[in-house]
Amino acid sequence: MNYGLVPDLREKTIQITQEMNIEVDVSYLIKEGYNGVSAHHFGFNKHGDIGSAIFVKDGLERHIIDFNFGHESIHAIRYLGLESQFLEFLRKKGFALNPFETFRDEEQIAHVGGLISLHNRLVIWFYSHPDFDSVKKALMDSRI
Numbered sequence: 126m127n128y129g130l131v132p133d134l135r136e137k138t139i140q141i142t143q144e145m146n147i148e149v150d151v152s153y154l155i156k157e158g159y160n161g162v163s164a165h166h167f168g169f170n171k172h173g174d175i176g177s178a179i180f181v182k183d184g185l186e187r188h189i190i191d192f193n194f195g196h197e198s199i200h201a202i203r204y205l206g207l208e209s210q211f212l213e214f215l216r217k218k219g220f221a222l223n224p225f226e227t228f229r230d231e232e233q234i235a236h237v238g239g240l241i242s243l244h245n246r247l248v249i250w251f252y253s254h255p256d257f258d259s260v261k262k263a264l265m266d267s268r269i
């Protein structure tokens with residue numbers, strides 16, 4: 126489920142988990158805003174019902190919000206086991222890259238989702254960052 130833009134990641138996580146009566150570790154969200162944490166995904170399993178929640182901190186620049194939604198969506202896709210559907214989506218978008226085989230690091234895999242968000246808005250060429258530049262090159266080089 127996509128909870129959209131929220132003012133505080135930690136507060137939102139606590140609110141959702143209390144409403145759903147589930148336990149999720151929020152200790153790593155204590156330092157709000159620290160280390161560039163601006164979005165959050167968590168997966169849960171409530172009596173066999175598997176679900177995923179994503180949300181992004183409000184008040185950021187638009188391209189960061191877009192990137193974050195795409196990035197967190199990949200964490201959700203991974204948690205829910207929807208990798209093959211995402212690969213099919215990538216093919217339809219014209220990319221041959223298989224991020225699940227190409228990258229070992231979960232964050233690099235998730236960056237592909239962030240980059241696809243920027244690509245969908247035709248702004249991918251305007252953004253560069255040491256964290257995702259190698260992923261961006263692999264994605265763009267894989268165009269069919």
Ligand SMILES: [Zn+2]
Nearest residue numbers: 196200232235
């Ligand atoms: Zn991530």
